[in-house]
Amino acid sequence: MTGGTVRQAGTRMARQAGTPSRAPATAERYEVGQLVDVLCDHIDRGNRVRSWLQGVVVQAEYKMVAIQFNQDVYLTDGWMVPDRVLWCQQGGENIRPSTSRRRAPPPKGRKRR
Numbered sequence: 001m002t003g004g005t006v007r008q009a010g011t012r013m014a015r016q017a018g019t020p021s022r023a024p025a026t027a028e029r030y031e032v033g034q035l036v037d038v039l040c041d042h043i044d045r046g047n048r049v050r051s052w053l054q055g056v057v058v059q060a061e062y063k064m065v066a067i068q069f070n071q072d073v074y075l076t077d078g079w080m081v082p083d084r085v086l087w088c089q090q091g092g093e094n095i096r097p098s099t100s101r102r103r104a105p106p107p108k109g110r111k112r113r
Contacts, residue, residue, distance in 0.1 A: 028097065029090055030057045030065045035098035038067050040086060041074040048074065054098050058085065065090055 030036060037052040044051065055067040069084045088095040 030060050030095070030097075032057050032060050036065075036067055037096050037098050038069075038086060038088060039094040041076065042069070042071060052096075054100070055086075060090070063090055064088065065095065067095070 034057045035054060036057055037054055039050065039052055041048060041050050042053050043049075053069060053071075053073065055069040057065055058068045059066040064087050066085050066087050069086070071084070073081050073084055073086055075081060
C-alpha cells in the first residue's frame with residue numbers, strides 16, 4: 001500500500017468540527033424556476049463562509065443544473081463568479097430543494113404619505 005490514510009474496517013471517520021452536514025443525494029430532477037439551496041462559498045455578515053445559500057435554477061439539463069444567486073459566490077480556489085451562476089450535478093451532494101421561502105426584497109423608493 002502506498003500513501004493515503006489507513007482505516008480499520010467497521011470504524012467511522014470523524015467529521016471535522018465546523019463542517020456543515022451535506023444533504024443526501026436525491027434522484028430529484030430540478031426544473032427552471034425552482035428554488036434550491038447550494039453548498040458554496042459566499043459572503044455572510046462580512047465574512048467569507050462555506051454554507052447553504054438559496055438560489056434559483058436558471059437552466060436544467062440532463063446531468064447538470066445552473067443556479068443563479070442574488071449575492072456574490074466564489075469558486076473553491078477563491079475566484080469570484082462574475083455572473084453569480086454556479087453549475088452543479090443533478091442530484092449532487094451540494095444541492096438540495098430549498099428549505100425556506102425567499103424573503104421579499106425591501107421596498108424601493110420613498111414611502112407615500
